[in-house]
Amino acid sequence: MNLQPGEDQTMIAETFAKFLQEHSSTLRVRAALPSGFDPELWAGLAELGAFAMRIPADNGGLGLGLIDVTLLMEEAGRRLASGPIAEAIVAARLLALLGGGEANALAQQIAAGSRIATIALHDAGTQPAQWVAGGAVADAVIAREGDRVLLVRPSPEGRSTGPNLASAPLARIALDGNERTLIGSGPDAVALFEAAVEEWKLLTAAALAGLAREAIQMAAGYASERKAFGQLIGTYQAISHPLADLIVDADGGKYMVWKTICDIAEGKPGADAHVSLALWWLARTASKAAERALHTYGGYGLTLEYDIHLYVVRARGIPLMLGDSDQLLWEAGRRLYGDEHPALPEVGTPCVDFDLGEKARALAGEVDAFFRANLTPELKARAHYSYAGHDAGIHRKLAEARLLFPAWPPEHGGRSADPYAVAAIAAVWEEHEWSAHAASTSNMVGFIMQRFGSDELKAEALARVAAGEAVCSLGFSEPGSGSDVFAAVTRATPDGNGWRIDGQKMFTSGAEIADYVLLLARTDFDAPKHKGLTMFIVPLNAKGVEIQPVHTFQDEQTNITYYDAVHIPDSYRLGEVGGGLRVMAASLELEHGFSFVKTQAHLLREAERFCRETERNGQSMIADPAVARRLARVAAHIAIGHVISCRAMWTAVEKRPNLAYGPAAKMFSSEKFVADSGDLLDLAAPESLAASDGAAAFINQCYRHAQATTIYGGTSEVHRSMIAERQLGLPRTRA
Incomplete structure (x- = not known):
């Protein structure tokens, strides 16, 4: 696995970032209004080779891969670059691939920046007049009409322009009423055109990822300076937590674009659906991010003096060129469960890799x-x-x-x-x-024993755990503290050559079968909250331990464990006396990195099986486009959760700075698990109400199981605070 683009790609990203920072500042963006086109910026991009990036080398272009171009598009989105960049890149490649004297010549003129071409996204045979991105400034529009590909040169009378939401250079083009040249026909030409549209979707998605991230960072910067009621507004969770959600959503979308490109390169089934899902997700995310950012600014965000409104209108305007973005979910459903499979672009050799090896x-x-x-x-x-x-x-x-x-x-x-x-x-x-409950918890506790345990503890307890003869549980939460584990009042006092444990722990799941509990206790009541704690391993068969079952609606038992004058040797202490914070941080790091994506994928497979086997209204449910759309939405959440988990894994392996990437994976997957299991419970009703066998019963179980996933291992609220602080630099939101 490798999520770091290579040196060449890093140079591309840095080059365009530097150029766009200087030449697409918000002052320049404003100066380009209302036309939404900056000729000087366009010439500079052409000089840097932007429009030649996807023209094959044999046709005089740079012949770069698709991920290389997404790096440019992320920066273009971040800087609100004025002009139809994605459309021109796609058009130049399509012209070069179609070939012919006029097409090749125009491709070279686009690369040089002397001509502008764009692409009509819908079949001109059914929509002869279309709104076209960049149509207001384009010298030519490439359009498909049935099995023919045409080059349309709009006349002033054949295009209409006017004010629009994002002040973009769009125009309504009469594709049947202008000068037209046939530049391709037949299945091969149609396939090239289809692939160009799919490439446009991915490049547009990348631009939206960059736009979303920049809007969120602008809001975080403002929230770190603006005060209300005597303190920085970033300390309020109502401000910080939505921003934390959205930075995870934006980054997940970015990596989903990369993963989709990798899947296309490897010819994986479902890659065409993920093209649709990536654009759907980022259209939704960019709009939410910009609107939330504006809300963070409050009334100032509504004024023209502040730049954030530019992001709001651009976030909406970019994807809507294709039409209602919700239609992308219907499209993904047809591709996943129907027979719609468009041609996909040749993407080159990806410079990133999501493969586990x-x-x-x-x-x-x-x-x-x-x-x-x-x-x-x-x-x-x-x-x-x-x-x-x-x-x-x-x-x-x-x-x-x-x-x-x-x-x-x-x-x-x-x-x-x-x-x-x-x-x-x-x-x-x-x-x-x-x-995997007993194995995963024992794995975590065993790692802590290996790192902090005494030789005696390793020889006695760790050896039994390693041999599979003993299992472990966790004793962190208490009735009065919940997720605030450092508020523990369970007491450990010196007792001869060891310690006496007195107190109680809540949610000690597995204690009924476990041999040991990893227990956090207070050893100094006079020290500050986080400094008077020590971690221990406590045998659950020790005298003075009592286990009381607590049953949950998940059909799962957890426990309250009571400790009354429980004596353990000092060798069962982990780390230094008063060093519980360090041990706890290590254990929480392991627990926070957990993701529920694999369970979600299992849930989706069972839901698909149910929909294939169940008839409604005289047909299999899976044949219903509305059903396919709902399943596709779950597939999108799983794909995003997967790449977010990959980032957490890769960061750990490569020992790169970890900006709460584990908590991000856990928070995102658990929240979507709750939402999707509820939606699929509805979809499979009334069969899903019964605790019987089969797919519907599994959906029922997942719905109940999902409710706890946003709670144990740290609540989503705790994780959002961690993400806000570490990824966005917001002030601490917890007392």
């Missing part, structure tokens, strides 16, 4: 083989999304095969597997519907 696939294959050999029908019937699905025999066998904790070093029974392999293995557990 051969080692990850090999280890995942080994786990898959293990489950196929060992999971009997009787065992699978007991599987459950909780500790209730734990089977001690399978747990031990996995440990014996060194597959239970593959990321652990060999001396502790692991394979030293990297996060990519761990992610691939997690997908296999999900495919086999086998509960």
Whole structure:
């Protein structure tokens, strides 16, 4: 996996960023109004080779890949560049590929900046008059009419212009009433035109990603300076949390564009649907981001003196050239579940890579083989999304095969597997519907013991966990503190050569079968809140421990655990006395990086199965375009969640600055899991109401399971605060 573009791509991005910062400042953008076109900017972009980037090298262009051009488009969106840049790039390539004297000559003129061409996005046979992006300044428009591709040269009488929402150079062109030249016909020409439209969607999506991010950062900067009621408005969660949501949405969209391009290069099925979903997502995100940014500015955002309104109108104006952006969801549904499959552009060799790698696939294959050999029908019937699905025999066998904790070093029974392999293995557990609760929590606690535990603790407790003979649970939350784990009042006091534990913990899931609990206790009540804490491993079979079950509507048991004069040796202490913050931070870092994307993908597969097997109104549900649209929306959320999780993994592996990327993955996936499981519960009703077998029952279970995902491991609100502070530099939103 590699999410860092290469040196050449970095140079491209930096070159255009520097140029556009100077030549597309908001002063220049305003000066270009109302036409929305800046001739000097256009000439400069041509000189830098912008319009030749996608012309094949054999045709005199630069022959660059599509991701290279998205880097330019992100900067163009960020700087509100004035002119039909994406349209001209796409038109120049299409002309070069179609060939012919006139087409080739015009392609070279576009590259040089001496002529401007654009593309009509809809079939002129059914829409002979269309609104065309850049049509107000274009010398030529490429249009498709049935199986023919035409070059239209608009006359002043054949185009109409006027004020528009975004002050863009658009015009309504009479594609059947101007000078027209046939430049291609037949299936090959139509395929090239279709591919050009799909390329336009991806470039437009990239521009919207850049626009969205810039609007959010402008709002964050303002919120870090503007005061209300005596403090910076960025300290108010009503301001910071929506911005945190949107920066994750914008970045997710950016990486989805990259991932879609990679999928096209590899010929993966569904790539055409993801083109539609990427533009749908970023059209929606950019508009929300700009509007939320304006709201952050308050009344000042409405005034023409402030620049943020420019982002609001541009965010709306760019994608609406295609029409209602919601139609992209219908389009994605037809591509995922119907027979609509347009030609896709040749994208070049991507400079980024989302692949988990051969080692990850090999280890995942080994786990898959293990489950196929060992999971009997009787065992699978007991599987459950909780500790209730734990089977001690399978747990031990996995440990014996060194597959239970593959990321652990060999001396502790692991394979030293990297996060990519761990992610691939997690997908296999999900495919086999086998509960990972006991394994995942024991994995986390075991890592903490390896890092902070004494030799005696490692020999006694860690060795049992590594052998699959013991499982662990977490003792963080308390009845009076919830997510504020550092407000713990469970007491640990020196007692001979060890410690006495007194207090209680809430939500100690798995304690009914666990052997150990990772417990945070207060060792100094006079020290500041975060400094008087120490972490311990407590055997749950120790005298004075009481476990009281608490049942949830997820059909899952959690527990209250009571500790009354529980004695443990000092060797079961983790880290220094009073050093609980450091140990806790390490454990939360592991927990915060968790994502629910694999479970969401399983949910979607079951929903698709239900819709294929269920008839409504005399036809299979999957054939209903409205149903396909709803399933496509879930697919979009899964795709975004996946790339956000990839960023968190890649950042960890490459040891790059981690700006709360783990919390971003967990927060996004859990919030979408709740929303999508609820929507699919509705879609599958009334069958989904019954706790029976089959796909509808799984949807029912996911709906109940999803409710907790925004809570445990830190609530979404806590994670939003972390994202706001670390990614956007907003002031601290927590006391």
